[in-house]
Amino acid sequence: MKLLFVSKLDRFVRAVNTITKYIETGKALGHEVAVFGEQSSEITSVPYSLDVDKFDFAIFVIYGPWDFPDLPYLARLLDGMPRGRRVIIDCNGRYNETIRVEHDFNHLEKLDGHQGWEWIEGFEAVSEKMLQPTLKPLRGDVRPFLFHAFDPAAVARPYRSPQEAAQAWSDRTNGAKPYGAVYVGNNWQRWSQIAPFLKALEPLKDQLGSIRLTGWDWDKRPDWAIEHGLKGVDVDPELLERLGVETTGAISFHEVIDLVGKGRFSPIFHRPLYNRLGLVTNRTFETFCADTIPLLMLPDDLVEPIYGSEALPLDPGADVAGRIKDMMRRPEVYWSAVLKTRAHLAEHHSYHQRFKELLTILES
């Protein structure tokens, strides 16, 4: 099968890692996968193609309007690929009525210039098959397809036992873990979860070590958010200073696993809209590749269906500080959960698995 992804790849955000994995996995399974467009000089590992006729299906991976190609290219794509062989993976839940959760939303005209109805009609003009990376789409005409997945080969340190993992994790003499906690993600609709998380860690500051936030706009509320009057792109510099939180800019997708592994813990947050819609992200799975204990700061109804029951100890619930203290006191118990969850993800949510699911959907 020859698959052509259509999406605007950016080394720092969105689905770049996931699409890269589909390219690798497709090749391993005897398929050909490329991204529509002129060859990028920035992401050289990804093959691009404008030769639409050569491909069997076009898979639009959509976060925002920018993921559709600009007009001359778009016309070439739509002319070359019949509607019945186009699929949309709707990563932001755009193909729904307008939903707001806290300050988060699936449609916001003042940010991207499109009203809610345009998302519905626009998607339907492009394709008849809509997929969303959730187990429970709200609309009956959307098929669940998690899209993102786990790559067992990308696990930084595949320990043989929880004891080995706990021992390595507890060794603070080798400088491998300069941070108590690392979070990699951009400051977009996350502060309402990050702030209470940081406050919960405050009493543990001395035991835990420093905290690092890596991504766009963690140092201050960005000018563009102020100009547009956008909430949900917040930050409290005083709190960050008090806690000694280190903030650094966004990193490239291939640096994420290493950086996350420099922290003893790494929280997994989904933005409020995603929590409402049950949408998963690349980070949902990728965090388990890093040499860290993931903290599942996610809705209860998402944790077990995705990660399996062995992951439940990694969900700190309401008592984040208490659970982290226990993790530091009994790391073997929690590393056991991490390793079992990795095995679960490898069995049920690998890219091989996901690729086959996609082929089944395309051929259906």
Place this chain on the structure above:
Amino acid sequence: MNILFVMDRWVDRGSIQAAANYVRAGEELGHTIALYGREDPRFPGIRFSTDLHAFDYVVFIIESGLRWMSGLRMPGILNTVPRERRVVFDADGMYNQMIAVDGYDRNHRDESGRAEWLAYYDLIADKILQPTVEPQEPRVVPLPFYGYDPTSQLGAAPVKRFDIVHVGHNWWRWREVSSCLLPAIERIRPLLGNICFVGSWWDAVPAVHDPDLEGAFCVDPERLRRLGIQTRAAVPYTEVVCAMSQGRVNIMTQRPLFRRLKLFTSKYFEAFCADTIPLVMLDPDHAESVYGSAGRELALNGGISDRLLDVLRHPERYQQIVQEVRKHLAIHHSYRVRMQQLVVALQAGRPLARARGQLIL
């Protein structure tokens, strides 16, 4: 005829005022004009529709950006409306060779930028309309497009709060304003009352913009403050005439590129709907070709200080001139006339015959 406008919608800039007037004038003449989209309370007086099958022509009103014609929005339109029923209205003169006026204002940053625009146009339609009577490119159909609405003429405004009002955004205007208008004001400042600039980006450069457009937003707020010039945020199209009416005098400036290409905008006519004396920073010959012979006396082309004082000292004389211009506009540039011109332009298989320097009437 049923005509659907597709455009980037802003309440306080671009062609939205014209769109509202076409809706109204169309109704009077038995045409149905609508904007692509759904009903939106921010846009009173505008009919909206998403029924692409219901229109004879779809006119893409393209101003300073392309991105609004996104891949989300365009497939439905292009799939549904055949090419021969699609038309581009090139409001900003992008369908031209690269033009840079005095190394400052320009239509394209470079040839690759121009190629990108032209690729859009080529995909959308064969027919390209421009709001000028002197198009530079043979393929372009001249159509003034913007017009005068005699019915929206405001009676006496309650209070004249300013001697001088300027309504327009600080978009490629600073060079002319800072080199011509401000020095003229400076010379006579003690003799003038309040002055107000209404529009975006007079108080500060916007936080988010293309670094390539530094020159477009250039401004010296301190200089404006020193001259006692107030700045106010842009107003919606429904309040433009009222905002203009708060000034005894309104000054219309135009970005250099538009002056070079003699492109019409809404501002050419809006100030004449207001209860004010409009002074237009245009070449007197061009002013006369638009406003009639009386319009020559409203052209600000040198001697700005003296002209401003003269208007403020002899308002009755200038009000008579303005009345003459309004009569001319009502006859030659009303939206009823424009509506008929638009229908002709859409139906025509080739550019309208024209005499250089004269409007198609």
